[in-house]
Amino acid sequence: MGTHSRTHFVLLATTAYAMLSLAWIFLSDELLTSYTDVSAMVWLSTAKGIFYVTVSSALFFMALRAVPDQTASLKDAREHALSLGSISRTSTHWSSYVFAVALPLSLLMVWVAISKTISNESLMIMLMLPIIISALLGGIWPGILATAVSAVIVLYMALPPRNSFVINSALDRLQWVFLISNGLAVSILSDMLRNSLSRADAQRALLNAVVSGTSDAVFVKDISGRYLLINDAGAQVVGQAATAIIGQDDSSIFPPETAQNLINIDRAIMAAGKTDTHEETVTRHGAQPMAFLVTKGPVKDSQGQVVGLFGISKDITARKQAELAQKEAATVFESSYEGIMMVSPDRIITRVNPAFTRITGYTLSEAQGQSPRLLSSGRHGPDFYEEIWHSIHTHGVWRGEIFNKRKCGEIYPEMLSISAVPDAQGNIQHYIGVFWDISQIKAQEAALDRIAHYDPLTGSPNRHLLSRRLDQAITRANRLGRSLAVCFLDLDEFKVINDKHSPTQGDQLLVGVAANLQQILRADDTLARLGGDEFVLLLSDIADLQECERLLKRVLAAVNLPVVLGATPVSITASMGVSLYPHDQVDADTLLRHADQAMYLAKEEGRNRFHLFDPESNRQAQQHRLYLAKLHQALDQNEFVLYYQPKVDLINGDIVGVEALLRWQSPVHGLVSPAQFLPDIDGSALETPIGEWVIKTMLKQASIWQHQGYSLHVSANVSANHLLSNNFYTQLQQALAQQPDVSPSHIELEVLETAAIRDMDMAVTTLMRCRELGIQFSLDDFGTGYSSLTYLRKLPVNLLKIDQSFVRGMLDNPDDLSIVQSVVQLAKSFNRGVIAEGVETMAHGAALVQLGCRMAQGYGIAKPMPAEQFPEWCEQWKIRQAWCHLGE
Numbered sequence: 021m022g023t024h025s026r027t028h029f030v031l032l033a034t035t036a037y038a039m040l041s042l043a044w045i046f047l048s049d050e051l052l053t054s055y056t057d058v059s060a061m062v063w064l065s066t067a068k069g070i071f072y073v074t075v076s077s078a079l080f081f082m083a084l085r086a087v088p089d090q091t092a093s094l095k096d097a098r099e100h101a102l103s104l105g106s107i108s109r110t111s112t113h114w115s116s117y118v119f120a121v122a123l124p125l126s127l128l129m130v131w132v133a134i135s136k137t138i139s140n141e142s143l144m145i146m147l148m149l150p151i152i153i154s155a156l157l158g159g160i161w162p163g164i165l166a167t168a169v170s171a172v173i174v175l176y177m178a179l180p181p182r183n184s185f186v187i188n189s190a191l192d193r194l195q196w197v198f199l200i201s202n203g204l205a206v207s208i209l210s211d212m213l214r215n216s217l218s219r220a221d222a223q224r225a226l227l228n229a230v231v232s233g234t235s236d237a238v239f240v241k242d243i244s245g246r247y248l249l250i251n252d253a254g255a256q257v258v259g260q261a262a263t264a265i266i267g268q269d270d271s272s273i274f275p276p277e278t279a280q281n282l283i284n285i286d287r288a289i290m291a292a293g294k295t296d297t298h299e300e301t302v303t304r305h306g307a308q309p310m311a312f313l314v315t316k317g318p319v320k321d322s323q324g325q326v327v328g329l330f331g332i333s334k335d336i337t338a339r340k341q342a343e344l345a346q347k348e349a350a351t352v353f354e355s356s357y358e359g360i361m362m363v364s365p366d367r368i369i370t371r372v373n374p375a376f377t378r379i380t381g382y383t384l385s386e387a388q389g390q391s392p393r394l395l396s397s398g399r400h401g402p403d404f405y406e407e408i409w410h411s412i413h414t415h416g417v418w419r420g421e422i423f424n425k426r427k428c429g430e431i432y433p434e435m436l437s438i439s440a441v442p443d444a445q446g447n448i449q450h451y452i453g454v455f456w457d458i459s460q461i462k463a464q465e466a467a468l469d470r471i472a473h474y475d476p477l478t479g480s481p482n483r484h485l486l487s488r489r490l491d492q493a494i495t496r497a498n499r500l501g502r503s504l505a506v507c508f509l510d511l512d513e514f515k516v517i518n519d520k521h522s523p524t525q526g527d528q529l530l531v532g533v534a535a536n537l538q539q540i541l542r543a544d545d546t547l548a549r550l551g552g553d554e555f556v557l558l559l560s561d562i563a564d565l566q567e568c569e570r571l572l573k574r575v576l577a578a579v580n581l582p583v584v585l586g587a588t589p590v591s592i593t594a595s596m597g598v599s600l601y602p603h604d605q606v607d608a609d610t611l612l613r614h615a616d617q618a619m620y621l622a623k624e625e626g627r628n629r630f631h632l633f634d635p636e637s638n639r640q641a642q643q644h645r646l647y648l649a650k651l652h653q654a655l656d657q658n659e660f661v662l663y664y665q666p667k668v669d670l671i672n673g674d675i676v677g678v679e680a681l682l683r684w685q686s687p688v689h690g691l692v693s694p695a696q697f698l699p700d701i702d703g704s705a706l707e708t709p710i711g712e713w714v715i716k717t718m719l720k721q722a723s724i725w726q727h728q729g730y731s732l733h734v735s736a737n738v739s740a741n742h743l744l745s746n747n748f749y750t751q752l753q754q755a756l757a758q759q760p761d762v763s764p765s766h767i768e769l770e771v772l773e774t775a776a777i778r779d780m781d782m783a784v785t786t787l788m789r790c791r792e793l794g795i796q797f798s799l800d801d802f803g804t805g806y807s808s809l810t811y812l813r814k815l816p817v818n819l820l821k822i823d824q825s826f827v828r829g830m831l832d833n834p835d836d837l838s839i840v841q842s843v844v845q846l847a848k849s850f851n852r853g854v855i856a857e858g859v860e861t862m863a864h865g866a867a868l869v870q871l872g873c874r875m876a877q878g879y880g881i882a883k884p885m886p887a888e889q890f891p892e893w894c895e896q897w898k899i900r901q902a903w904c905h906l907g908e
């Protein structure tokens with residue numbers, strides 16, 4: 021029963037009770053007014069009050085019992101309903117029997133109190149009231165008890181003769197029997213009524229228990245679609261309280277589309293008048309759609325007219341989603357490109373998909389019931405498979421590459437992922453293996469590896485792979501304490517083969533040479549081709565130098581083996597540079613570079629040979645390079661200076677000139693003498709720039725002295741290489757042009773290292789052209805070098821300079837003296853001037869004058885000095901009379 025109708029009923033019952041109570045008070049008080057006896061009135065009033073309180077108490081008790089227990093659970097309600105349903109008859113409470121006795125006795129007391137003014141007939145009629153009340157409240161037995169008590173009261177107290185159980189009058193007896201019959205009839209009828217009400221109650225309670233206890237939504241709508249009833253499960257679906265839903269229709273609860281759909285279904289069912297079960301989709305505002313399995317049917321009135329609709333909806337959203345997921349999983353399983361295999365916990369294949377069949381060749385029926393070992397390739401040992409199962413049992417999954425075997429026997433690589441699928445209790449239900457064939461990927465990887473690491477022409481490892489193998493070989497050599505040799509091999513005159521035959525046949529030769537070399541290599545050796553006609557051999561585990569040389573000779577012989585190009589056998593040689601590790605303890609790249617350097621030396625030494633790289637000479641070369649770099653920097657930063665050494669006429673003491681001599685004023689090492697750095701400069705790229713700097717600086721100084729009034733010949737040394745450099749003449753011309761006030765006839769260039777003049781004709785041409793500018797030349801260090809006479813004859817020089825080593829020794833060593841004498845004679849014979857250097861004492865000077873050489877320079881006269889000191893020296897020289905009179 022709803023709250024609304026219940027309130028209505030309670031109101032109605034209360035009103036009826038109030039009306040009856042008012043009627044009772046009004047009528048009974050009206051009856052009292054007919055009495056004149058005051059004491060009788062008091063008795064009657066008390067009896068009336070007792071009767072009223074008794075009846076009211078009985079009704080109040082019954083009403084309180086009818087109030088349902090608010091705290092009773094749904095389970096209690098269901099149990100209560102079931103108990104009601106199972107007991108069709110109501111049980112009677114003991115209090116009903118008390119009422120059945122008390123009520124007639126109360127009436128008897130009233131009757132006695134009013135002095136029996138009421139007739140016997142009226143008393144019998146009045147006694148029907150307690151009988152009816154007792155029967156209605158307590159059922160048949162309280163009704164019969166009330167009837168019996170009333171019959172006894174009437175028989176004993178009311179019917180004459182009173183106070184006896186005898187009835188004289190036949191009419192009284194008839195009335196008495198009538199009272200009993202009425203009482204019995206009322207009792208039976210009220211019991212029937214009570215039982216039928218009780219059954220109806222039980223049924224309603226059962227229905228209520230089902231409706232409110234079910235998890236399905238249960239609802240009833242009227243003909244216009246308004247909800248008349250909805251249970252809590254239904255209210256939950258709607259998302260509102262059940263009381264709020266009652267009276268609303270679907271259009272005010274659901275979004276328009278859902279509402280219209282429900283309305284259409286409801287209308288169709290009510291129109292058909294038949295119950296139907298179907299699926300409905302319901303979407304609440306702002307929520308996901310929900311799926312329901314719904315049974316709807318018409319509600320009919322007693323005439324069979326459809327007056328509404330009932331519905332029972334079961335939420336099947338989760339089931340639908342699970343079905344969808346299952347369907348999707350099945351589609352994935354069937355259409356997956358990857359092979360899928362399901363294996364039972366006892367490792368038996370239970371299901372496979374079409375991709376499995378495509379990859380392995382086994383159909384479902386062939387694979388089902390088999391062990392996964394069916395696919396085993398035999399390439400992996402038991403440890404490998406144990407590791408897989410260990411990983412699955414520990415981590416639930418294994419993933420990796422594995423070789424398997426197809427039905428046709430072909431072994432192929434696959435990427436396999438195996439997962440264990442546990443149930444809710446954690447017990448493994450099955451294993452799922454997902455795999456795909458990676459043979460193509462592997463083939464591509466191998467092809468890429470070949471491209472990346474091998475020379476496409478000869479199939480030999482390329483530079484990258486060589487580098488890796490070299491690193492490994494060094495590590496191995498370190499570990500085993502062995503040596504290894506890196507042998508850089510370059511074919512000799514390969515270009516000629518290409519030109520003479522064709523590049524294609526050149527390629528054939530390269531392939532042939534590589535094959536011949538491969539024949540003689542040991543298992544751990546590597547032959548790599550770097551490109552062109554360059555190969556590298558990595559010879560590991562070399563015991564000693566002798567073994568290495570033996571191997572290298574075999575290599576040269578193998579290269580020399582004839583290779584047939586077209587129909588012609590062609591032989592070629594090779595030059596090899598070899599670096600040995602750990603004799604040359606450097607990294608892999610440097611080891612290769614050293615071998616390369618040594619190969620160039622082998623070429624220079626005449627080809628078809630090998631040259632062993634020497635770390636010591638390399639170290640010296642390295643130092644030489646570093647020193648040259650410093651000298652280069654010194655030139656750039658203007659750290660070189662010229663010192664000047666005077667040349668004098670020993671006979672008259674005149675200062676005939678000065679020689680510019682190079683010094684390095686290093687900020688780190690101080691003044692560095694040329695003996696320390698000139699050997700490094702000789703033959704280097706720095707030789708010409710420094711030579712040019714010397715000439716320019718000397719010309720600048722000559723100009724300064726010119727302005728200071730000194731009329732001097734200024735000379736500087738010129739190396740053979742500088743003289744033979746391409747633009748020596750042009751550079752000299754430009755330098756002279758920059759100092760126009762300096763007369764070229766005052767400039768002298770002393771040609772050094774005449775023995776190093778490679779191209780005599782060019783030297784002669786250059787000297788001739790420079791002489792045309794007015795420049796003078798002398799031959800420095802004359803007397804040293806085995807071909808000085810040839811130079812003297814050929815080179816257009818004005819002056820010979822006797823090397824200081826002879827001059828210094830001439831006083832003690834007759835050979836030196838003879839050489840000095842010869843040079844002086846030669847100069848005279850060839851009509852050249854002569855000057856001696858290395859004059860350290862006046863005795864040297866005197867001897868030279870004696871021999872006919874009057875010009876000299878040396879420490880005895882003056883040490884080389886900075887240009888600024890020259891004027892001061894000139895002043896001092898004038899007063900040193902002894903030197904000025906050597907000729908006298």
Ligand SMILES: Nc1nc2c(ncn2[C@@H]2O[C@H](COP(=O)(O)OP(=O)(O)OP(=O)(O)O)[C@@H](O)[C@H]2O)c(=O)[nH]1
Pocket residue numbers: 477510511512513514515516518522523524525526527530551552553623
């Ligand atoms: N057939 C062929 N020739 C190549 C290939 N790569 C480079 N060359 C040629 O190989 C020759 C290599 O010459 P070089 O090593 O510089 O000189 P060479 O003629 O061998 O003389 P030397 O090395 O000084 O003894 C060049 O003419 C290149 O054009 C190739 O793959 N095939």
